[in-house]
Amino acid sequence: MEMILFFILAIVAVAAGIGVIAQRSAVRSALFLLVNFCCLAGLYILLNAQFVAVVQVILYAGAIVVLFLFVVMLLGMERAEETPDLRRYQWIVGGLLGILLLVGLVWALLPVGAGAVEALTRTDNAREIGAAMLTRFVIPFEMVSVLLLVAIIGAVVLAKKRLEE
């Protein structure tokens, strides 16, 4: 059962990933990205990381994809298709480099093999994460809040119109 779910989610995730990079329109790319993120959330649940799966749906599928769609539509770029490429070589070279990278990664990962792990169990995943985050990882946790503040200020400063114009 777990195997079947894994393969369904994996195939849909890879297909959606191909959709993201192969679509001409940015809106369709964003929607394929949404499918990809949701599949990954399903895989996280299979991996017994329920809290991260929920955060994945809320943060990536909910916030980031919506932000992408907002910007694409705000800029009116949903019709701006890339010019038919005079530089076909970019696709060929990119694809070849991608295949090379994939071969390298798989070659490095194959010796990992199967870990001995019990089947899915009910755990209090969120409690464990909360305990770890507020004890051992409390400094990174606080630094994230500073980072988000900086990002907010940076985004506002970059996106606002100049006053003198």
Place this chain on the structure above:
Amino acid sequence: MVPASYYLILSAILFTLGVVGVLIRRNALVIFMSVEMMLNAVNLTLITYSRFLGNIDGQIFVLLVMAVAAAEVAVGLAITVAFVRHKDTTDVDEMNSLKW
């Protein structure tokens, strides 16, 4: 039980798709999406190891990566908006100046 290597290979495939997207696309927004896809592939690796090593730390890393990704998207899209206001395109080939 799905072996760990299946998850890792899936993650490698998704990462490669992200890299290829960055290499072949010229729309800045789609390049951003590809970068997000790469971050997600790495998250999948971290969670896989978190599960198979029975250690919660990987999931904490994933949450931190998600926070960084959110910050990156906010700033990156703001840069794109500012750029489009200036040049009215999202083609990265046009992005050849740091200042105007």
